Amino acid sequence: MEATNRRTALYEQQKSAGARCINFGGWEMPVQFTSIMDEHHAVRTACGVFDISHMGEVFVLGPQALDWLQGMLAGDLSKCPADGAQYTFLLNERGGVIDDLIVYRIADDNFLLLVNAAKIAEDVAWLQRHVIDGVTIDNRSDTMSALAVQGPDAPRIFREVFQCEMPVRNTFVAMEKCRGAVIAAGTGYTGEIGFELFFSNALAGDVWGAVLQAGAKPCGLGARDTLRLEMCYPLNGSDLSPGRTPLEAGLGMFVALDKREFMGRDALLAQKAAGLTSKLVGLRMTEKSPPPRAHYPVLVDxxxxxxxxxxxxxxxxxxxxxxxYLPLELAKPGQIVQIDIRGRWFAAVVAKKPFYRPSSPRPA
Amino acid sequence: MNVPQDLKYAETHEWIRVEGDTGVVGITDHAQNELTDIVYVDPPKLGATVTAGQAAAVVESVKAASDIYSPVDGEVIELNDSLSSQPALVNTSPYDSGWLYKVRLTNPLQLEALKSPDDYRAQIG
Structure with a gap:
């Protein structure tokens, strides 16, 4: 039988809200509702809500969970307090990126890994392959839904929906007393303040309705992509890959080379010692041109x-x-390059990251 | 969706308005509505030869670049210069100020193969 795209628990609600859907990582997901431009600006100036239920919720449980994850993830979980969230990587032995993810430390024996939709099966297989006694991998992706609510108006919307203050950046709270078992986290992928919610599929309609009622604008993956790229947040499969390390991607600050041994660490130490040969840079067009897109050649001289x-x-x-990714000697702000767009060359310059700095004040 | 009565339509969502031996080409209201947020138009070259069913221009929305297929054979004799500074005219006025290029028809019989407004309306549902 032909494999069909999967749908999230919010598919019908989103269709009736005007969603136009595309295939994304095997999921039929809204790319936009009204227009990518409108949705982008709504997140930068007010508040938007994204269904991110296609992403994977993988729990790592058991008395050895913390110690084992310290060996599987590139970041240092000892720097992540209980009820804290940390952006980190699953690396292969060569230090290449299998997936980038956010780990939520619920307790020393209970961690939630939020992973990319297209990588759920691969991540779970990788974790299972290395699992030890005292650790259980519990993939709840099929039974959990998730929303990202992002923008300067998000704190007000949170108060209206949950009658309490939004968690500060990179922390989360379990909201058992309100709307059932929702985990609310001060995380996101847009650069704006905001929160993400994780809950069972059965609650999806209620939570979605409450967030919309409070004034968030439904947004699709199109705006999610423009928002994250303005912040230079990488997209796995495009900007990250098993053949590239976080050091080359300019994300070394999320890698704890000084903690204990972890998967990929030896390769990263060797790469650091030998010196990087290429680095992921931001490029800004300096003349009128078609929009740059993925897989366009970049030229110098x-x-x-x-x-x-x-x-x-x-x-x-x-x-x-x-x-x-440019050779290291060219990966410096101010370097002039050309981008080949359908056979014509357009001038661009290596820019400082990020391209955009949100104006909304961040909580401490 | 607006499908004017005085135009011919290609299955690939272009329209052509014929005036003597020349035609004005654009994309339909349905097409612009599907693309949304048009941010760049890459027109054909002035004087270029275009071929029915072959890519003649590129219209870019925020999300994607889409080929525009010429509905007829011909020579490109005029471009809509307004689109270089106001590409969104294709969204706001697809049949009027958002036209893409004018072509001198070299094979007018091809017009017979294009769709009537009713047939195009049936296609887009």
Whole structure:
């Protein structure tokens, strides 16, 4: 039988809210409701809500969970307090990125890993392959839904929905007393303040309705992509891959080389000692051009030196932005490059990351 | 969706308005509505030869670049210069100020193969 795209528990509600859907990682997901531009600006100036139920919720449980995860993840969980969240990586032996994820430390024997939709099966298989006694991997992706509510108006919306204050950045609270068992976290993928909610599929309609009622605008994956790229947040499968390390991606601050042994650490130490040869940079178009997109060649002095991994017309800046791995000697802000768009070369410059700085004040 | 009576339509969502031996080409209201947020138009070259069913231009929305197929054979004789500074005219006025290019028809019989407004309306449902 032909494999069909999967749908989240909110598919019908989103269709009736005007969702236009595309295939994303095997899921039929809204790419936009009204327009990517409108939704992008709503998140930058007010508040938008994204169904992120396609993402994976993988629990790591048991008395050995903390110690084992310290050996499986690139970040240092000892720096992540209980009720804290940390952006981190699952790396292969070569230090390449299997997946980037957020780990939520619910308790020393209970961790939630929020992983990319297209990588759920691979991540779970990788974790299972290395699991030890005293650790259980519990993949609840099929029974859990998730929403991301993002934008300067998110704190007000949180208060209206939950009658309490929004968790501060990179922390979360379990909301058992309100709307059932919802985990509410001060995390996101847009650069704005906001929160993400994780809950059982049975609660999806109620939570979605409450967030919309409070004034969040339904947003699709199109705006999610423009928002994250303005912040230079990487997308796994585009900007990250098993052949690239977090050091090359410019994400070394999320890698704890000084903690104990962990998967991929030896390769990263060797790469650091030998010196990086390439690095992921931000590129900003400096002349009028079609929007840059992924897989466009990047040239210097007529020679191809790399290709774009992501690219878009930035709705906030109204100019083309992209990311690309470039040889280290070219990976410096101010370096002039050309991007080959359908056979024509357009000038761009290596820019400082991020492209955009949100104006909404961040909680401490 | 608006499907004007005085135009011919291609299955790939382009329209053509014929005036003597020239035609004005654009994309339909349905097409612009599907694409939304048009941010760049890459027109054909002035003087270029376009071929029915072959890509003649590229229209870019925020999300994707889409080929625009010429509904007829011909020579490109005029471009809509407004689109370089106001590509969103394709969204706001797909049949009027958002036209893409004018073509001198070299094979007018091809017009017979294009869809009537009723047939195109039936296609897009």
């Amino acid at each position: 007529g020679q191809v030196v790399g290709e774009t991994t992501s690219g878009v017309l930035s709705p906030s800046l109204n100019e083309g932005i992209a990311m690309a």
